[in-house]
Amino acid sequence: MENQVEGFLVSQFTQEGRRSVEETVAKEFPVTIVLNNQAIVTLLCSPKNLDCLTVGYLSSEGLLKSKDEIKKIMVDEQRGVVQLDTVAAQEIAQDFPFKWIITSGGGRGASFYSAADAASQKVKFETKTSPDEVFALVNEFQHGSEVYLATHGIHSAALADCKRILMFSEDIGRHNAIDKIFGKCLLENIPTNGKVLITSGRISSEILHKAAKKGIPIIVSISVPTNLGVKIATDLDITLIGSVKGSRKMNVYANDWRVINGKHV
Amino acid sequence: MENQVEGFLVSQFTQEGRRSVEETVAKEFPVTIVLNNQAIVTLLCSPKNLDCLTVGYLSSEGLLKSKDEIKKIMVDEQRGVVQLDTVAAQEIAQDFPFKWIITSGGGRGASFYSAADAASQKVKFETKTSPDEVFALVNEFQHGSEVYLATHGIHSAALADCKRILMFSEDIGRHNAIDKIFGKCLLENIPTNGKVLITSGRISSEILHKAAKKGIPIIVSISVPTNLGVKIATDLDITLIGSVKGSRKMNVYANDWRVINGKHV
Numbered sequence: 001m002e003n004q005v006e007g008f009l010v011s012q013f014t015q016e017g018r019r020s021v022e023e024t025v026a027k028e029f030p031v032t033i034v035l036n037n038q039a040i041v042t043l044l045c046s047p048k049n050l051d052c053l054t055v056g057y058l059s060s061e062g063l064l065k066s067k068d069e070i071k072k073i074m075v076d077e078q079r080g081v082v083q084l085d086t087v088a089a090q091e092i093a094q095d096f097p098f099k100w101i102i103t104s105g106g107g108r109g110a111s112f113y114s115a116a117d118a119a120s121q122k123v124k125f126e127t128k129t130s131p132d133e134v135f136a137l138v139n140e141f142q143h144g145s146e147v148y149l150a151t152h153g154i155h156s157a158a159l160a161d162c163k164r165i166l167m168f169s170e171d172i173g174r175h176n177a178i179d180k181i182f183g184k185c186l187l188e189n190i191p192t193n194g195k196v197l198i199t200s201g202r203i204s205s206e207i208l209h210k211a212a213k214k215g216i217p218i219i220v221s222i223s224v225p226t227n228l229g230v231k232i233a234t235d236l237d238i239t240l241i242g243s244v245k246g247s248r249k250m251n252v253y254a255n256d257w258r259v260i261n262g263k264h265v
Numbered sequence: 266m267e268n269q270v271e272g273f274l275v276s277q278f279t280q281e282g283r284r285s286v287e288e289t290v291a292k293e294f295p296v297t298i299v300l301n302n303q304a305i306v307t308l309l310c311s312p313k314n315l316d317c318l319t320v321g322y323l324s325s326e327g328l329l330k331s332k333d334e335i336k337k338i339m340v341d342e343q344r345g346v347v348q349l350d351t352v353a354a355q356e357i358a359q360d361f362p363f364k365w366i367i368t369s370g371g372g373r374g375a376s377f378y379s380a381a382d383a384a385s386q387k388v389k390f391e392t393k394t395s396p397d398e399v400f401a402l403v404n405e406f407q408h409g410s411e412v413y414l415a416t417h418g419i420h421s422a423a424l425a426d427c428k429r430i431l432m433f434s435e436d437i438g439r440h441n442a443i444d445k446i447f448g449k450c451l452l453e454n455i456p457t458n459g460k461v462l463i464t465s466g467r468i469s470s471e472i473l474h475k476a477a478k479k480g481i482p483i484i485v486s487i488s489v490p491t492n493l494g495v496k497i498a499t500d501l502d503i504t505l506i507g508s509v510k511g512s513r514k515m516n517v518y519a520n521d522w523r524v525i526n527g528k529h530v
Contacts (some may be wrong), residue, residue, distance in 0.1 A: 004412050004419075004435070026418040026437050046412070046419065056448025060440075062473045067451055148271050152508075153467055153489040154269075154492040155312065157320040170269070171311040171318070172291050172469065172491055175325075180314050183321025202418055204437065208323045224418040226437055236428055242434070243417075258485070265444050 003027070004046050006227040011256040013131040014249050023251055024241075028226035033057060034083045044204060050075045059265045077108050118177040122237045125217040128240075129162045132260035134220055135247035137165065141198050142222070144168045148200070158188075158198040159182050166195070174201030175210075182214055186189040192216060201225075203242060208232040219259060220244060225253055268292070269311050270376040271460040273493040276521040278396040279514050288508075288516055293469050294489035297349045298322060309469060314338045319347040328432060385474045389457040394427045394504075395526035399485055402430065406463050407487070409433045413465070422446050424455075426469035431460070437464030440475075447479055457481060467482045468494040468507060477501045483523060490518055 012021045029047040033040045033054050040063070044096040045053055056113050060063035064086070071085045095111045137160050145156045148168050155223065157177035159167040167190070178199060183191050193215035203225035209232070211219055218239045225233070225242050233240035233254035240254040254258050270289045294312040297366035298305045298319050305328070310318055316338050321328035329351070336350045402425050410421045412435050422442035424432040434445040443464060450457050464472065468490035468502070474497070476484055483504045490498070490507050497520045498505035498519035505519040517524050 005415055008512060024415045026412055026416045028437050043441060044437065045438055045441045049434065049435075049449065052434070053441055054448065055451050056446065057441075058442030059447055059477065060444055062478075064451070067454060091364050124493055133414030147291060148402060149289045149290045150270055151489060153491065169314065169317070171313075172467070173308065173310055176310045176318055176322075177326055179323065180317040182324055183317035183319065185315065185316060186324055186329070189332060199416035202437070213325065213327075214508050216353040224416060226418060 004048055005046060006230075007229050008227070008253060011252040011259065012249065013252070013259070015247075018131075019223065021251075023253070025225055025230060025253075028228040029080060030205075031080045031082060034081060035063060036085055036089050037083075037221050044206070047077065050077065050082050050211045054084055058084065066122055079087075087177045120212040120232075122235075123215055123217045124214055124237070125215060126258070127162065127194045127196070128258050128260050129196065129218055130259065131250060132261065133162045134244060134250055134259075137162075137196065137198060138220065138222065138244045139166050139247065141168075141200075145170055145200075156200045159185065159192065160196040160198055162196060165198070166190070171257055174199060175206065178207065178210060179203070182210070185214075196220060201257060203240060204230040205232050208236060208240075211238060231256055269313055271442070273492070273495050273518060275526065276517040277514065278517070278524070280512075286516075288518070289490050290490055290495060290518075294345060296345045296347060300328060301345060301350055301354050302348075306341040306364040309471070312342065315347050316341065317404075319349055323500055324347065365434055376501075383502055384475040385497075387500075388477055388482045389502070390480060392427065392459045392461070392482045393521070393523050394483055395524065396515060397526070398427045399506060399509060399515055399524075402427075402461065402463060403485065403487065403509045404512065405430050405439050406465075409451075410435055411464075421465045424450065424457065425463055427461060430463070431455070439464060440471065442466070443472065443475060450479075457505065461485060464488075467491065468505060470494055470497050472495040473501060473503060473505075476503060 002188055004027050006027055006056050007022045007024050007208045009020055010023045027047055030042050030044055069086045071087045074083045082138040090115050141158050144231055147154045152229045154170050155174040155177045156170045158165045168175050171177040177255040197211050197216045198220045202223045203221050205228040222241045222244050230253045241250055241252050269292050271292055272287045272289050274285055275288045277284055292312055293309055295309055297305050297307045332514045336352045337349045358455045392442045406423050412419045418525040419434045419435050420439040423430045424446050434442050436442040461483045462476050463485045465487050467488045468486050485506045487509050493516045504523040506515055506517050509515040
């Protein structure tokens with residue numbers, strides 16, 4: 001299991017105050033699948049059984065039917081690349097209906113799988129918050145979702161200042177819910193700089209890049225981050241708050257200097 | 266909210282026996298984003314604020330910077346297509362590092378967003394199960410995930426016959442966890458036909474197509490399905506069991522004829 005998780009020292013806030021604890025989060029690892037020298041997709045995944053993942057992915061996409069078709073599988077865990085060569089090494093037809101293709105993903109290395117992400121800038125805003133404010137926002141957030149209350153099958157996102165929620169969205173996809181918020185802001189000329197982003201979903205690397213581009217200094221999640229989420233938040237000067245449970249507990253995984261008013265215990 | 270949810274009559278099994286109840290699930294809707302006449306991506310989303318979703322997606326991908334660049338947005342809810350034209354209608358550079366491109370998604374209509382999915386066949390296997398078997402499998406499943414127990418930030422999947430779990434996998438992505446199972450089966454010549462697939466994640470349309478290709482007649486989820494998940498399960502003769510809570514409750518959303526031994530109440 002060691003390979004799949006990573007421990008981080010976080011600032012945990014409870015009713016008793018603030019303390020440092022070690023929390024374990026799941027690893028997130030970008031893997032590019034290369035079929036007969038053609039990069040097919042970059043998957044964000046857990047770094048285990050990458051050969052099975054590759055074969056299963058290609059099989060699900062109809063690009064591989066049986067084991068007999070496989071000539072060679074090379075897993076490069078260092079670079080995050082799995083190359084699979086088939087016996088009949090024909091090119092994939094130009095009109096094959098790929099779901100996702102990364103046209104330039106192959107040689108890009110593991111840290112950034114999109115040039116847009118590589119361009120992410122540190123977030124400068126000095127917006128501060130406190131555990132009481134976060135608990136109040138999350139309470140408002142969790143009562144905002146009609147569809148969640150009806151179905152338990154939806155993600156939500158919100159934009160807030162430290163005092164109140166300004167905008168709320170829902171979607172079956174955690175990325176979509178956040179994109180709907182940023183899209184509305186762009187359409188209605190509402191500034192996102194210095195605001196708080198709240199999400200019901202897991203915080204993976206992509207969410208951090210998305211938020212950094214919009215100048216979001218504080219992300220709050222009811223769920224947990226991945227290890228890459230914590231690292232990128234740290235690098236981009238984003239305060240990453242996760243595992244918010246009612247008004248009982250929250251963890252600050254990165255840049256806790258924006259969280260004030262919590263007395264040390 | 267009506268537009269975002271759909272009610273289904275499900276067979277609910279509890280300690281008291283079996284009864285029909287209406288359950289509400291979230292709608293899942295494929296939307297293809299077309300930027301200056303070029304299909305960029307098909308997103309599976311909730312059918313609301315599709316203009317915000319499109320603008321937010323393009324903005325997150327670095328393809329749109331400000332409202333001033335937008336010439337026109339046309340949302341076609343019927344076909345599931347959003348067209349956005351920019352003022353400067355230049356082509357996107359060939360070497361732009363798209364994350365996901367659908368090369369032939371634009372004209373495909375809403376029901377199937379991949380030709381591989383359109384080819385899914387009905388699952389013929391008459392495998393039967395019972396609530397007691399499902400509760401026992403889920404109990405075993407939920408104790409199988411070391412990483413989940415450590416992090417609460419991971420999905421798991423398993424292949425089972427009706428008596429026991431044959432194979433278990435974990436990944437931060439719900440699709441990846443299932444692909445790892447199917448990949449291992451392919452590599453080790455383990456038949457999937459007639460087996461049970463168990464997942465911690467939401468059951469969306471893609472999971473059904475993936476399972477149908479592998480001849481899986483019964484899918485069990487701790488989470489809930491989307492409306493498209495229920496519809497496709499019904500069409501593909503897959504028994505869809507969701508919302509399994511301990512040994513207290515489970516809902517059969519489609520093809521309950523494979524679930525026996527539940528007395529009516």
